[in-house]
Amino acid sequence: MTKGNKQRVYIYFAAVAICVWFVVAPHTTVGQESPGKDKLVVETLLRLKRYDVSGNEKWKAAVGRHLQTIKGTPPYLDLVKAFGVTDAIPDLLELAISSHAETIGVNAASVLLDFKQSALLLNEINGGDSTRALAIAGALSLSAHPAGYTILKPIVTDASSSRQIRSVAIRGVGTTKQGQQYLVDLLSAEQIPDELLFTTGTVLFGSSDPLIVKSAREFITLPKTANATPVPPVNELIRLKGDAVAGKVVFDNKGTCIKCHQVGETGKEIGPSLSEIGSKLSKEAMFVSILDPSAGVSHNYETYAIALTSGNVLSGILISRSDDEVVVRNAEGIDRVIPVTEIDDIAKTGISLMPADLQKVMTVQELVNVVAYLGQLKK
Numbered sequence: 001m002t003k004g005n006k007q008r009v010y011i012y013f014a015a016v017a018i019c020v021w022f023v024v025a026p027h028t029t030v031g032q033e034s035p036g037k038d039k040l041v042v043e044t045l046l047r048l049k050r051y052d053v054s055g056n057e058k059w060k061a062a063v064g065r066h067l068q069t070i071k072g073t074p075p076y077l078d079l080v081k082a083f084g085v086t087d088a089i090p091d092l093l094e095l096a097i098s099s100h101a102e103t104i105g106v107n108a109a110s111v112l113l114d115f116k117q118s119a120l121l122l123n124e125i126n127g128g129d130s131t132r133a134l135a136i137a138g139a140l141s142l143s144a145h146p147a148g149y150t151i152l153k154p155i156v157t158d159a160s161s162s163r164q165i166r167s168v169a170i171r172g173v174g175t176t177k178q179g180q181q182y183l184v185d186l187l188s189a190e191q192i193p194d195e196l197l198f199t200t201g202t203v204l205f206g207s208s209d210p211l212i213v214k215s216a217r218e219f220i221t222l223p224k225t226a227n228a229t230p231v232p233p234v235n236e237l238i239r240l241k242g243d244a245v246a247g248k249v250v251f252d253n254k255g256t257c258i259k260c261h262q263v264g265e266t267g268k269e270i271g272p273s274l275s276e277i278g279s280k281l282s283k284e285a286m287f288v289s290i291l292d293p294s295a296g297v298s299h300n301y302e303t304y305a306i307a308l309t310s311g312n313v314l315s316g317i318l319i320s321r322s323d324d325e326v327v328v329r330n331a332e333g334i335d336r337v338i339p340v341t342e343i344d345d346i347a348k349t350g351i352s353l354m355p356a357d358l359q360k361v362m363t364v365q366e367l368v369n370v371v372a373y374l375g376q377l378k379k
Contacts, residue, residue, distance in 0.1 A: 141172030242372025
């Protein structure tokens with residue numbers, strides 16, 4: 001029997017199996033359908049390439065029940081896309097947000113784009129919830145989906161968008177040669193603000209096109225370290241070997257990191273705990289967080305400027321807020337309780353409390369050592 005005949009025989013018996021199941025199905029109590037039978041139906045439909053189940057309520061119900069049993073898994077996304085289950089769009093959106101830095105969240109965003117949901121995603125980015133906006137932008141940035149590029153490109157030059165959102169958009173746009181050339185053109189036209197030059201440089205210096213790299217070097221000056229040596233581009237830093245033991249010494253002393261971050265029970269709780277940072281961030285992300293901390297301020301660690309009726313302005317991380325008072329923590333770890341009656345205005349600054357020039361107190365090797373130390377802090 002030829003391979004083609006074997007395939008036809010398989011499909012025939014698969015079709016028989018699904019028909020037999022639907023003969024038996026009416027005798028099954030509603031709500032007590034067997035997950036195994038639902039799975040068989042789905043597998044058979046896939047073999048038969050019967051992806052449109054809208055005209056058969058039993059098939060549609062079987063697919064829906066089976067999807068609920070595998071929700072939040074890679075096969076779930078595959079089946080939602082294969083069967084065109086648009087009812088899953090709300091679930092896909094939440095999955096893209098909650099797992100935006102993971103494969104499944106990025107793929108969920110891609111399925112949404114396949115379902116022509118660009119407007120939905122753009123509404124989330126512009127919706128006012130910075131956490132959800134950053135998550136969606138991040139998922140789109142990692143998706144490398146053409147429709148994602150279309151969403152992110154205008155954000156790069158949108159002065160009304162936050163620094164964090166624009167940084168993410170730059171990284172997403174810069175994943176393609178077309179996008180990299182676009183960023184170079186913006187640099188040439190002086191349309192990239194100073195605060196976004198580091199992110200732009202990180203993207204362009206990592207290009208595989210030497211002409212792109214050369215052009216970027218004409219417009220972007222690399223930051224300098226303690227001995228006035230320019231910091232290599234991030235794509236070069238990640239290839240350097242670090243000494244974790246020496247990195248801990250720098251972290252605890254001249255790097256001043258321990259003054260704001262906790263590792264285990266040691267350190268101050270001003271910035272995020274770094275006890276398990278090695279399990280959360282890549283090497284590249286760690287270098288970016290040190291060299292350009294305001295490009296991606298973590299949720300709950302956003303800096304606020306509080307204008308007082310006295311004319312003074314306080315800044316720090318918002319610890320709590322009630323109808324009566326606001327508690328803000330400054331860079332020294334001191335909590336200040338401010339009565340609401342003394343506050344004229346509160347606004348996010350988009351700037352991290354973490355110093356932006358930490359590399360100036362370290363050599364390149366010390367910086368690499370610190371990241372090596374952070375990389376071993378895992379669960």
